[in-house]
Amino acid sequence: MKMALTRCGRLISTTRKFYTSSGLNQGYIVLVPEIGEDAPEKNPLYHTDGLPKFNQITIENCRAAIAKQTLDFEVGVQEIEKQITENPCVDVFKDIVVPLEHLGHVMETTWGLSKTLYLGNNTLMPTSSYMAIHDRARRARFSKFTSKKIHFAMKEEFSKEKKRSSEEDRILKKYVLEGRLNGLELSEKISKSMLYNLSTLAKERSEFKHKNDINTKQHAQMVSDRTIVRDFPDDLLKAVAVDPSYHLNGPWKFTLQPHVYFRLLEHCPNRDIRWLLWKSNVNRGSVGGERELATSLHVEEIRFLKADIAKLLGYNSCVDMSMETKMAGSKQAVDQMFESLLERAKPAQDEELEVLLEYANERGFKTDRLELWDIPYWRRKHRISLYNYEEEKFKEYFPLNKVLDGLFELSENLFNIVIKARTGVTTWHKDVRFYDIFESHSSAPIASFYLDPYARSDDKLRVQNPGWMIGMQSKSQVTDSKPLASLIFNFEPPKGEFQSHLTFEEVRSLFQKFGHALQHLLTRTYYSEVAGSSNVEWDAVEVCSNVLPHWLYNKKVIDSITSHRDSGDTLPQSMFQTLCDTQKHMAGYDLCREMYLSALDLELYSSKDFWMDIVKRLWPKYRSFEYHIKYDAHPCSFMQIFTDEWGAAYYSHLWARMIAADVYSAFHEVRDNDQQIRDVGKRFRDTFLALGGSEHPGQVFREFRGRDPSPKALLKSLGIKKVNESI
CATH class of the missing domain: 1.20.1050.40 (Endopeptidase. Chain P; domain 1)
Incomplete structure (x- = not known):
């Protein structure tokens, strides 16, 4: 029987075989x-x-x-x-x-x-x-x-x-x-040790997840005071109401479930409640809580087992093994990126926090220091105060059909393709649409995709996810198969005569997933083994999905996807500027947090130090807050690196964003010349979209950009500059 486990950011698959006195039997048990x-x-x-x-x-x-x-x-x-x-x-x-x-x-x-x-x-x-x-x-x-x-x-x-x-x-x-x-090159003795470690690791991961699930579900604060929820958006009220049918009446139940926890910190005006929420969240798995639900020993055992597996396979650490399948290639390369980003991001974070504290003090905040449970609440209010950003007002400008038209037009212009809707295709729901993609000079489609845009409470899976891209069929000249994909979202459905409108974050998600789909649909490889995102290094998989959203900060593109619900006007210049400004709001804080978590992951899987000692060492380097050692055991609930697939690979999200920003900067540099934009688009299609996993992404980037990647474009896109420097 076959056992597959995820470790160090890779899916490690081993085959259990019969052992005999003469060695390993080579047949599979089917x-x-x-x-x-x-x-x-x-x-x-x-x-x-x-x-x-x-x-x-x-x-x-x-x-x-x-x-x-x-x-x-x-x-x-x-x-x-x-x-x-x-x-x-x-x-x-x-x-x-x-x-x-x-x-x-x-x-x-x-x-x-x-x-x-x-x-x-x-x-x-x-x-x-x-x-x-x-x-x-x-x-x-x-x-x-x-x-x-x-x-x-x-x-x-x-x-x-x-x-x-x-x-x-x-x-x-x-x-x-x-x-x-x-482990196919291991001796019989070492192979047995590896199988034992993998089996033990599976149990440790399962126990870690089980305890974290219980810890997450255990916390609940009942709130009946309406003044606490008076500024809550309607959907958040429904999510926390004991009875969603009477969400305005209460009582309301505040939990640590991810889809409500972060929004509660943003909207709850009561600092004591925010403190209890934050403390309960970062204290999950701590020995200071219920001892039978503590996960610290599981953290250390998972780290030890992964390190031991890596050594059995000939690597110094789990991180070294993980880097075999990454574009970065080494922890040193990632560390260098962090140092380059941190040089500007940390001072920017400090400056942002000073400005936010001053804003909060002017509005009745009585202490001289903001804590982590204060940031989301005051940040949201500060953003509204600075930019007058109201999600519902922007939503009126983004009708789904107009957004799709503009997205398809952008893709057609950049990549010399034609996207056409096809009717008469059977689907899983009447709302699902079907599209073919053609070369601009051809009559036969080269790829096709389904689009299922709307939320359906009766039969559609709804989780806290912006959407999915599923590769239903891969490109292969061997089997003469064309790429086929499906894009599935949970956007607000039309109501009567009013068509579906998207929030700006939903527009971003649509652009992201379509960029991911284009990598699958426009690949030109011979074998499906390396088509689309198959065989693309983990830290480069999200590059294509992160390029298209940069175009949302181009006024021509915004004009092509906006039409006011009543007047039909495009998004005004003032509101467009608000979009540009809000994405840069506290970008230094966000970047430092992401780097901290990425560095923590890499250190946990490359160092033998106790996890708390690692936190103490890294925290002051990246975070501008006191580390509350008595309460904060956040590594003990870091699910992504201990039970999900991102162990020794969490930095991949940030790395892909850095590469994507540098890719987009090639378009930005020629933004005033339509022909040069199309030339860059052709180069992007011929490299990132066409080559899939048939070339190392480092080489793909060099073919596209003519040099190695730089973090400068990411910093510029986020508006992070040296102190007293203008961009």
């Missing part, structure tokens, strides 16, 4: 699912035109299809192993990669279809059904990376001095690295 005799050989869920049969799909045929396809894939891997054992492998691409492309194609499309249904119509695809499909498909897919025969055939080929394309080199390197990280 659990054969029940499959109907009439199951077709090809994907039963798709029409001959490559589009899903949404009007015929059921949970049962999704599960039956994935059961057969995953079994076919695993048996196919065994067949490849048998063939390369019996006959020397002359051409690994012909004998291994191409067969695996064919085997994986139908499984990947069924998997993508199932995820789309799960997020778009939870009635057709409940969570339990999707997770069963997801886990089964993931186990099958990684069987190609846990085959010793395939690994060593790829490794032998990679060692040969041959003239190959960069795409072929990247595929070979991917198989070799995945196999090594999965």
Whole structure:
């Protein structure tokens, strides 16, 4: 049976095998699912035109299809192993990669279809059904990376001095690295130790998550005083009301759930309540709370196990192992970026806090220092005071259809494509739209995507997420398949004669997810193994999604996506300037916080020091606040790096933003010349959008920009300058 665990920012997949006196048995243990005799050989869920049969799909045929396809894939891997054992492998691409492309194609499309249904119509695809499909498909897919025969055939080929394309080199390197990280080069004794560590790590992570979930749910403050909630927006009132049907009447329940916690700190005027919320949040897992729910020992054990696994695989630390799959390449490169950013961000943070304290003091705040539980509340009020920013007023200017028209027009102009809506396509809901993408000179589409824009309380999964991009089918010349994607959001639906309008943050999310989709849809690679974001280093995966939102601070683009609900006017210059100013408000504070968390993650997974000692060392370097050691145990609830996939990789979000800002600066430099903008757009398409994971992102960036990346563009975009310096 196959066991897959996430560690150090990578999915590490190991195959459990029978042990015999002579060593490891090479066969997989395959659990054969029940499959109907009439199951077709090809994907039963798709029409001959490559589009899903949404009007015929059921949970049962999704599960039956994935059961057969995953079994076919695993048996196919065994067949490849048998063939390369019996006959020397002359051409690994012909004998291994191409067969695996064919085997994986139908499984990947069924998997993508199932995820789309799960997020778009939870009635057709409940969570339990999707997770069963997801886990089964993931186990099958990684069987190609846990085959010793395939690994060593790829490794032998990679060692040969041959003239190959960069795409072929990247595929070979991917198989070799995945196999090594999965322990395929370890001795039997060390392999047993690694399996034990992985099993123990899974238990520790599960226990850490379980205790944090309980800690999060335990805190609740009942509030009945209406003066405390008088400035709450309506949706927040409903979210915290004991009875949402009577949310104006109360009482209200304040919790630590992420979708309400941060907004409560922003809107709650009572400092004592904010303090209790903040303290309860950062104290989760602390030994100062309920001892049976403390997670400090789990933190240390997870760190130890990951460090031990890294050493078994030949690395000095978990961070060193993680950097094998990152654009940065080393902790030193990330540290250098931090130092460059911190030189300006820390003084900017100090200045911002001084200004905010002065503002708060003028409005009745009686102490001489702002604490972390004060910042969100006074920051929101300060932003409103400075810029008169009111979300609902801006929302009146962003009708969804107008935003889509402008977004598509921008993409067409930059990347020389045409986006057309197509009718008559079956979908999972009547609100879903379908679009084809064409080259400007062609009549046949090169890619297609679904767009499901509206929230639906009855059948659509709704979590605190700005939206999703799902790659339903990848580009592959081997299988002659075109990219297919789905974009799913929870925007406010139309009401009667009034069309859907978006908040500015929702507009940003739409631009982000569409940028991510374009990387999937406009890829030009030969193999799906490196198409789109596949095989792109983790810290570069979010680059494309972070480039398009920069265009929202271009007045021409804003004019193309705005039309007032009543007058039809575009966004006035004064309001546009407000958007530009608000994104820079307290940017130094935000950047220092993000760097602190990123540095904390890297230190936790590279240092042997106790976690609290690491916090004490890093805190004053990045944060301009006293560290409340008695209450604050925030690493003990840092879920992203201990239970999610971002251990030793949390910095990736910030790294991708830095790269994206530098990419956009190439457009900004020629902003007054339309032809030069199109030239830069073509260069961006030919590199970041087209190459996918077929080249290292460092090389992709150099091909696009002609140099290595710099953090200067990020600082400039955030308005962070040296003290007393003007931009």
